[in-house]
Amino acid sequence: MNILKRKLYWISFLTLSICTVLALYYYYLSKYGVDDWDNNIKPYSQFERYDENLKNSFLSSNENNYVERYRDLFKYFMKGYLEYKSEEGALVYYPGENSSRGVKINALEGFARFFPLAASYMMSTNDVPINIDGKKINLSILFKNAIVNGTDPNGKEYWGDIGNRDQRLVEAADVALGLWLSRDHIWKKFNEQEKQQLFNWLMQAEGKLFTDNNWNLFPITIFKVMEGLGANIPKNIKYSETLYQKYKSNTYKGKGWFFDAPSGYDYYNGWAIHYSLFWLNQIDPNFDPEFIKKSNIEFVDFYKHLFSSKGFPFMGRSVCYRVAAPAPIVAGSILSPEIIPPGLALNALDSTWKYFIENNAIKEGRVTQGFFEDDLSLLDGYSGAGSCLWSLRSLVIAFYADSKISLFESKREPLPIEVSDYEITNDIIDWKISGIKKTQKIILEVKNNDLDTVYPILKYGLKNELLELIFRYPNRPNNHKALYENRFYSNQNLLFE
CATH class of the missing domain: 1.50.10.20 (Glycosyltransferase)
Known part of the structure; x- marks a missing residue:
């Protein structure tokens, strides 16, 4: 009899827990989830x-x-x-x-x-x-x-x-x-x-x-x-x-x-x-x-x-x-x-x-x-x-x-790059732009940033996709470091490959 009671207790507890989690989940979706998240609009x-x-x-x-x-x-x-x-x-x-x-x-x-x-x-x-x-x-x-x-x-x-x-x-x-x-x-x-x-x-x-x-x-x-x-x-x-x-x-x-x-x-x-x-x-x-x-x-x-x-x-x-x-x-x-x-x-x-x-x-x-x-x-x-x-x-x-x-x-x-090479600095924002006419390469140097550290773009992957599926809300990588804290950026834009 005690075993049966314990089983009933745990079944009730698990049922209540599942219902509570589901209720909280649906409350979250109603409050924070993006409406029509799937956006099935086709080209x-x-x-x-x-x-x-x-x-x-x-x-x-x-x-x-x-x-x-x-x-x-x-x-x-x-x-x-x-x-x-x-x-x-x-x-x-x-x-x-x-x-x-x-x-x-x-x-x-x-x-x-x-x-x-x-x-x-x-x-x-x-x-x-x-x-x-x-x-x-x-x-x-x-x-x-x-x-x-x-x-x-x-x-x-x-x-x-x-x-x-x-x-x-x-x-x-x-x-x-x-x-x-x-x-x-x-x-x-x-x-x-x-x-x-x-x-x-x-x-x-x-x-x-x-x-x-x-x-x-x-x-x-x-x-x-x-x-x-x-x-x-x-x-x-x-x-x-x-x-x-x-x-x-x-x-x-x-x-x-x-x-x-x-x-x-x-x-x-x-x-x-x-x-x-x-x-x-x-x-x-x-x-x-x-x-x-x-x-x-x-x-x-x-x-x-x-x-x-x-x-x-x-x-x-x-x-x-x-x-x-x-x-x-x-x-x-x-x-x-x-x-x-x-x-x-x-x-x-x-x-x-x-x-x-x-x-x-x-x-x-x-x-x-x-x-x-x-x-x-x-x-x-x-x-x-x-x-x-x-x-x-x-x-x-x-x-x-x-x-x-x-x-x-x-x-x-x-454009300036089509005329000559250049190096030009703005001391207000501490940026330097260098241009090479022959190759048409332009480099932006953010002089306040660390010289030796290179931050790559963090890729959107399966984890992001799964979290978006569950919570119906954007979960995209935070790429602030790659987009703001690298020392050099160029018009080759290799960062985005």
Whole structure:
């Protein structure tokens, strides 16, 4: 009898333990697990043909026809948008891996990070309808409809309320920028109720908490756009000025460089900070113009030495944003064309896009989630399928520049590596860039880092895959050491092989 009782006790104990573990597991999944983690979205039919056509167009011998090649490049990404967009177009579900923020945010990123490029293209072409697969598409009508649906709190494609430390704040800045760029084509199509609905959504950025780094520039961009579109709200104008001055005084270190938390100095200075400062200058030419132009000149004067037709030395986080790297150089061709010639900017832009297109970083109508091909070893947990479209930022400025200074008709000018050997040092960030003209090799030396230690990329493997399967949450290798703490990085980018 005692034996039977003991057996019943242990069976009950084990049953209760299993139930408790399962309950805790399902509680964890409900609280932290990423919705629709498996993301079974497939590439669209016959994407291989479009990938091949892009390569043939962009890498062709007729490389001097920049206008045609870059319009083809836009149409390629436009095809991707059309294939992966939701019914009303406010969300874009690209194939690829999820981020920690979930499918809905990934889909918002897919829209918000493409929209400024579409808006810039509209500006460059005066919103002439484009032909995709034999169909004429009016971009301004298409995107106007998408924005109305995305900002409608009662709609099925509503982007959601903007909260504290919310990724929606980042995406709202891109939506706002796209609205400003397309103001002559989309803005006038909204009725008063739709404009108010849009402003109501953007106004949610007011008073929100956010990460104290380049995120400071997002609410400033939102409120400056609103001001530029006619919503002159004194408290927001004052808030933007106060926040900007605080940000500048706390993070600007000199010679064009800002300290950007959490890691200090990396390509975020180019594709996030100088990118945002450029647009603030264009939206409001009286917004700290001397500082923005001077810091851009000083930044680009050093930064341009990183670029070649064989790539640039990559280091730092958000690897999949890499094609945005030439953005501040292109911005400089507008801010200070007498110092940063448009032909030099065009060369940096074109060399970068050719380098990545040739190495399969653009495929399936999207930007891949790695350095060349998709690579989960390099994908941050906060990056999902739509995140990598930040790479389009160099194109956003390029089409805008084409509308202002006919960038794509500029005579290409040589990059520093195509002129001579060099060694150039920035003592603010303790970086040295060395270039050898004969081999086109460029080496970035981070002088503060240890000379003898070499950190390889930790690879995403079976353990990571198993933990992601169980917990339905990104478990990707922490490659901070390899991306920030090596002494040398080169444009051969052997680190990523």
